[in-house]
Amino acid sequence: MPLNESASFLVSTVLSVLTFSTMQLLKPVLVSTPAMTVVGGLLGSILFLFLLTAVGNLEKCVFGAGFASKWSEVCVCVVAATAAATSVHRVSATSCILFSCLVLHAMFQLSNDAYGSGANPSGPAAAAGEAKSKKKR
Numbered sequence: 001m002p003l004n005e006s007a008s009f010l011v012s013t014v015l016s017v018l019t020f021s022t023m024q025l026l027k028p029v030l031v032s033t034p035a036m037t038v039v040g041g042l043l044g045s046i047l048f049l050f051l052l053t054a055v056g057n058l059e060k061c062v063f064g065a066g067f068a069s070k071w072s073e074v075c076v077c078v079v080a081a082t083a084a085a086t087s088v089h090r091v092s093a094t095s096c097i098l099f100s101c102l103v104l105h106a107m108f109q110l111s112n113d114a115y116g117s118g119a120n121p122s123g124p125a126a127a128a129g130e131a132k133s134k135k136k137r
Helices: 005-025 034-063 071-086 090-115 124-136
Strands: none
Touching: 005 034, 005 071, 034 071, 034 090, 071 090
């Protein structure tokens, strides 16, 4: 059973704090080998997932159920997660950005599967585009 927005906000906020704390506590281990610096980036992308979930649920609680996260929220969460990964190692920051892009793509796919495609154009511009595509056939 899924959590409501306020409970999910609290859980994802706690998990964000725990992930950041784990990254800081394991910093000596994460910088010990090149493979572990990539693991630090993976932890940073998990932090991004929790941060974006917390921000999205907070916005739904404040602005209503019809509100969806925009690119500005995504960019803020990526910057915060990358800053946390940078505090571990510079390579962790780079791999955090790459893994966060993969996480964002997976979240987009899951959202489209669960709620339908949000990229369906509507309005006069879409009607003009449909008319042009019919003329080409």
